[in-house]
Amino acid sequence: MKHDIATIGELADLSAFDEIIDVRSPAEFAEDHIPGSVNCPVLDDRQRSEVGTLYKQVSPFAARRIGAAYVAENIADHLRTRFCQRDRNWRPLVVCWRGGQRSGSLTHILRRIGWDAQQLEGGYKTYRRLVIGSLAEIPRRLSLTVICGATGSGKSRILQAIAARGEQILDLEELACHKGSVLGLLPNCPQPSQKMFESRLLTSLATLDPRRRVFVEAESRKIGSLQVPEALIETMRAGACITIEAAIESRVDFLLRDYDYFLNDPDLLLARLHALRHLQGSETIRRWAEYTRHASWRDLVRELLQLHYDPLYCRSQKQNYSGFAAPKTLSTTDLSTSGIDTLASRICAG
CATH class of the missing domain: 3.40.50 (Rossmann fold)
Incomplete structure (x- = not known):
């Protein structure tokens, strides 16, 4: 099992982390997010739209090339501002839509710095499945x-x-x-x-x-x-x-x-x-x-x-x-x- 991947079986498992960082775009975050999480997008709404358009209309390579530049710039900004005061023992959970490249990028950088950052396996979609399952059970108790x-x-x-x-x-x-x-x-x-x-x-x-x-x-x-x-x-x-x-x-x-x-x-x-x-x-x-x-x-x-x-x-x-x-x-x-x-x-x- 990869040491930078976190698997959760129930919502209570989220409490094991010091902070939950949602790297999706502000529009995605506004629609829904894990309560208490903070939004640190690696692509803002405009950038995400631009990368998606390039992927469909030009090529995946062109999309990844410009997307990587945006991601690097945004992560650098978060490091200088949002994360600059975090101590050595900080242990964040990083979340994107499905636990893919966006959360993987930030998790990789945070771990290289020395923090025990974890990427949520399955991303927001894992959380959403747990919400649906919990809402089908908890009220009946x-x-x-x-x-x-x-x-x-x-x-x-x-x-x-x-x-x-x-x-x-x-x-x-x-x-x-x-x-x-x-x-x-x-x-x-x-x-x-x-x-x-x-x-x-x-x-x-x-x-x-x-x-x-x-x-x-x-x-x-x-x-x-x-x-x-x-x-x-x-x-x-x-x-x-x-x-x-x-x-x-x-x-x-x-x-x-x-x-x-x-x-x-x-x-x-x-x-x-x-x-x-x-x-x-x-x-x-x-x-x-x-x-x-x-x-x-x-x-x-x-x-x-x-x-x-x-x-x-x-x-x-x-x-x-x-x-x-x-x-x-x-x-x-x-x-x-x-x-x-x-x-x-x-x-x-x-």
Whole structure:
């Protein structure tokens, strides 16, 4: 076995290294990467494109010739900047797409200097296979308690308040950067790629103790554009349910606070409402547009709940969550910060 090649059988093996260096291009790194790794590309996005084009249109030799020059320049820069303060005992793991020439180049140089650098066998693709396998297994070991409730019931805030009391939670909407509905997009917070979402999810799952209960908010299979892994959604749907029954006016108040960014950007709100035209009809969308233009926010939110969200919620929960047939129910007329803390306290008390 080569001494500069690292073979990992599970994600925990990655902790044996002082640092994980991902040498792929910034665009590849942005799509997904091993959590905690640093990006030190040996080819940037433009250089990678140029080398790939030469390989296809001219010859592999021409591509390797210019590629080697770029790689040498970039590695030299990393040595002068990123790695210049590393001590003699530093032991990094070097990762590229499939454990080939890019990671091999940096590993070779680092080892010649004297560091015990290791190249990940199979590269990022090895890591990705482990992610897929882990996400098919870990969720099934958990005991999930699902927080249910119609839109505007403060479920995400309740989940955060439960965490503040020392309980375990899995906050899927935070991981997905989305609130899980047609109006769920977050301003200035684009959703991660599906692969990055799954990496974030696995990192969160790895912190959970399967011997203790885990609270999670009821979700559909998709959160925005992202798919919840099958093993997790199945485990959630088999979990015990706690339903929040909040008075509609308290839900309206909560949503006006929680989605206040829409009130400051009516054009964005109108664009999102237009996406509901096939479900609600043109007349309803025109009326909601009028509410928006005249800042009749309470009327708009109340109708959105009554005509769209509540019917959708009832159908979804009854069909998908087995625990919804006989849930523990908590009623409230107060979704203020103190009201949410009270609900969280009641939930944690069991």
